[in-house]
Amino acid sequence: MTDQGDTPPTVFVLFGASGDLAARLVLPAFFRLAQEKLLPAQWQLIGSGRRQLSDDDFRDHVHEKLTEFGPKPEDGPREVWDEFASRLHFAGNGFTADDPGELVDKVAQAEQELGDGDPSSVQRVHYLGLPPTTFEAYTEALAAHDLVERSRVVYEKPFGTSLESFRSLDEAVHRVYDESVIYRIDHFLGKEATQQLRALRFANGLFGSSWDRHHVAAVQIDVPETLDVADRAEFYDETGAVLDMLVTHLFQVAAEIAMEPPKSLAADDIAQARADAVKAFRPLTTDDVVRGQFDGYRDIDEVADDSDTETFVAARMFVDTDRWRDVPFLMRTGKMMAESHQKVSLVMRDPQGGPYCAPDEAGNPDCADIPRRGNVVRFDLSGDGELGISMNIELPGSASALTTQWTTISLHDVHGGDPLPPYVRLIHDILLGDRTLFTRPDGLEEVWEAAGAALDGSAEIRPYERGSWGPSEALRLAEPVGWTLGDQ
Ligand SMILES: NC(=O)C1=CN([C@@H]2O[C@H](COP(=O)(O)OP(=O)(O)OC[C@H]3O[C@@H](n4cnc5c(N)ncnc54)[C@H](OP(=O)(O)O)[C@@H]3O)[C@@H](O)[C@H]2O)C=CC1
Numbered sequence: 469m470t471d472q473g474d475t476p477p478t479v480f481v482l483f484g485a486s487g488d489l490a491a492r493l494v495l496p497a498f499f500r501l502a503q504e505k506l507l508p509a510q511w512q513l514i515g516s517g518r519r520q521l522s523d524d525d526f527r528d529h530v531h532e533k534l535t536e537f538g539p540k541p542e543d544g545p546r547e548v549w550d551e552f553a554s555r556l557h558f559a560g561n562g563f564t565a566d567d568p569g570e571l572v573d574k575v576a577q578a579e580q581e582l583g584d585g586d587p588s589s590v591q592r593v594h595y596l597g598l599p600p601t602t603f604e605a606y607t608e609a610l611a612a613h614d615l616v617e618r619s620r621v622v623y624e625k626p627f628g629t630s631l632e633s634f635r636s637l638d639e640a641v642h643r644v645y646d647e648s649v650i651y652r653i654d655h656f657l658g659k660e661a662t663q664q665l666r667a668l669r670f671a672n673g674l675f676g677s678s679w680d681r682h683h684v685a686a687v688q689i690d691v692p693e694t695l696d697v698a699d700r701a702e703f704y705d706e707t708g709a710v711l712d713m714l715v716t717h718l719f720q721v722a723a724e725i726a727m728e729p730p731k732s733l734a735a736d737d738i739a740q741a742r743a744d745a746v747k748a749f750r751p752l753t754t755d756d757v758v759r760g761q762f763d764g765y766r767d768i769d770e771v772a773d774d775s776d777t778e779t780f781v782a783a784r785m786f787v788d789t790d791r792w793r794d795v796p797f798l799m800r801t802g803k804m805m806a807e808s809h810q811k812v813s814l815v816m817r818d819p820q821g822g823p824y825c826a827p828d829e830a831g832n833p834d835c836a837d838i839p840r841r842g843n844v845v846r847f848d849l850s851g852d853g854e855l856g857i858s859m860n861i862e863l864p865g866s867a868s869a870l871t872t873q874w875t876t877i878s879l880h881d882v883h884g885g886d887p888l889p890p891y892v893r894l895i896h897d898i899l900l901g902d903r904t905l906f907t908r909p910d911g912l913e914e915v916w917e918a919a920g921a922a923l924d925g926s927a928e929i930r931p932y933e934r935g936s937w938g939p940s941e942a943l944r945l946a947e948p949v950g951w952t953l954g955d956q
């Protein structure tokens with residue numbers, strides 16, 4: 469990580485500061501950056517919201533959330549928290565084009581304090597940690613109140629909820645902002661293990677030469693969650709698993725896997741390679757999609773009694789490039805499932821015509837069986853991240869019996885490394901002006917077409933039991949390879 473020695477004084481406006489994202493991810497990331505001395509020498513954070521809160525109330529709120537989600541202020545020196553807290557402020561009464569609430573005054577005050585006599589030397593970062601339906605109005609309000617100058621703007625995902633709303637939002641945002649200062653977050657791109665996808669493939673001949681349809685039988689991006697949605701039901705019921713996870717995080721990870729080699733590691737080359745991959749996604753048909761809703765979802769407060777929002781989705785997508793033709797990209801995610809994982813797996817093809825039997829020849833007395841899905845390259849995106857490879861090996865001491873063994877590299881244990889949570893990494897990049905890990909409109913527009921039957925309502929909603937692996941129909945999608953998680 470680069471220190472922020474050269475970064476100008478910065479005022480960071482966090483819209484949606486009272487929300488779930490701010491509490492669980494953005495505020496903890498800020499505190500971690502402060503602990504690691506990775507924030508600019510001079511900065512202030514102004515939380516924005518529709519309620520009225522004093523600065524001290526907001527500081528108490530942040531303290532409470534950090535205590536709940538970490539890093540806990542108590543675990544470090546008292547002065548780190550005190551200094552951090554002194555830079556937190558709150559601007560209440562909302563923010564609309566007609567009425568800026570307290571925000572304009574609070575920004576002016578912060579710039580006076582930070583600018584050392586020259587408020588115009590202060591950089592602004594506007595972070596829209598808000599429901600996506602509000603992005604357009606807030607962007608217009610920023611323009612209406614002259615807060616665009618000297619600013620970068622950050623949009624949470626999803627950037628739009630349909631092709632039409634994406635286009636309308638994209639136009640509205642570009643009326644106000646130049647693309648070079650827009651940061652669209654997809655935090656799965658900021659995960660440590662996602663960075664390893666590129667390194668493993670492009671820095672290792674063994675993996676680079678196997679990264680194609682001749683060697684890979686199926687790609688799986690599997691993100692089951694045991695998590696409930698009760699504490700953000702209003703947002704979730706309007707969003708659902710397809711928008712919340714599939715066409716955002718899972719599609720972007722799929723693009724990272726499917727991309728052709730970028731010309732370089734420069735931000736534009738990587739974003740271009742990712743965008744080109746998305747353009748090759750074949751639109752999902754009804755047969756490619758299973759949507760589900762966990763039992764009891766409609767009983768949650770703030771969920772409509774007849775809600776047909778999906779809390780689960782599984783999809784089988786194809787990527788129409790020479791490299792990936794006919795290889796299924798299997799994606800699955802849902803709430804209230806049996807286990808929580810964030811695993812990306814490349815299931816390697818079985819060798820054909822050799823001395824061992826591939827699974828479709830199982831039982832042939834002339835050869836030992838190759839275990840099913842025995843050779844997998846896996847990236848665990850959760851936590852600090854992990855790489856794993858499973859291999860078929862001879863069971864020691866036996867005569868020609870094969871067994872599967874995993875070998876793993878925990879990124880936490882890599883000597884000299886210091887894995888960072890994705891929001892820490894991404895906010896640091898925003899402050900530095902590095903857009904490598906952010907999405908661009910040319911990689912997002914095609915997402916809506918590729919989403920096809922996942923979004924058009926043609927895939928019926930199927931019930932599933934809490935604590936299960938989702939509707940049984942999702943198993944069909946993964947045939948003949950089968951999901952590598954849940955042993956199905
Ligand atoms: N929560 C998460 O785990 C993640 C969320 N995201 C994204 O972050 C964004 C925010 O998500 P999250 O924090 O969960 O959502 P919340 O429902 O918690 O909303 C965030 C805040 O936005 C404000 N808000 C809500 N509705 C409106 C409205 N109609 N007009 C103006 N302000 C409103 C509220 O603040 P107030 O009432 O104070 O004005 C609320 O606290 C979404 O785009 C989501 O997709 C991305 C990754 C992870």
Ligand SMILES: O=C1O[C@H](COP(=O)(O)O)[C@@H](O)[C@H](O)[C@H]1O
Nearest residue numbers: 655693695712713717810850890
């Ligand atoms: O964006 C989101 O991501 C989280 C899962 O990501 P994690 O990094 O927090 O584990 C998901 O639970 C949430 O529904 C979604 O909005």
